[in-house]
Amino acid sequence: MLIDTHAHMNDKRLAPQADRLISEMHANGLEAIINVGYDLESSQWSVDCARANNRVFAVIGIHPHDAKCATKGMYDYFASVADDSNVIAFGEIGLDYHYDYSPRDIQKRVFIEQLELADSLKLPVVIHLREAYQDMLEILKENRNIIQNGIVMHCYSGSAEIVENMRFLDCYYSFGGALTFAKGKDKVLSAIPNNRIMLETDCPYMTPVPYRGKTNQPHYVKYVAEKIAEMKGISYEEVANITTENAYEFFNKMTRY
Secondary structure (H helix, E strand, C coil): CEEEEEECCCCCCCHHHHHHHHHCCCCCCEEEEEEECCCHHHHHHHHHHHHHCCCEEEEECCCHHHHHHCCHHHHHHHHHHCCCCCEEEEEEEEEECCCCCCCHHHHHHHHHHHHHHHHHHCCCEEEEEECCHHHHHHHHHHCHHHCCCCEEECCCCCCHHHHHHCHHHCCEEEECHHHHCCCCCHHHHHHCCHHHEEECCCCCCCCCCCCCCCCCCHHHHHHHHHHHHHHHCCCHHHHHHHHHHHHHHHCCCCCCC
């Protein structure tokens, strides 16, 4: 059984199908889906969905695209639901300099504010990072004292060198559909210990081969597992066992199946 550690069933493309996707998850080899917020509304959706489905878990936070919209009221809401047993992490938060939908200085400020809030709530952090590696590294180094509950680099697309630079934080790394079609990822995977790798879909985005061009779904995470098995030269079952155990270790509030 697999765990999709990063899904967006709150996206308008998947929300109408969410009940079906959840009802079919066990038949499709999934023992849990972790649904991730990116603003207030999507975080609320994630919390409500997790409360209604005991094998769905919620992650709450403000994506860097929406950093310019962050308010104290949003932070107050996040704090108010953090004790919920199915709210298991803070994210996805971070930096995205590809689109710059929010000014970079605001992205950095809001990222640090959310690191502080996550630390106060004792939640691990799910990080979004795109084309901002140096600023990310500096922020994480400068704020290491408030990163005590674990971080995962979601949908990791960086280099093996960045992995080396991040070793001081003992990061986890999750991989999605891009692994099935991107080139040169063998070296990156070899730089990461097996006990720090997790699976995700980032659905409805980043659909893996053989479904590229179609809407991604949580159970397509199996194609990522198959690719990791191929690249590492181990069995699919071993990848499933390793990555599922890693998910329980990292998201330590998540109840076992």
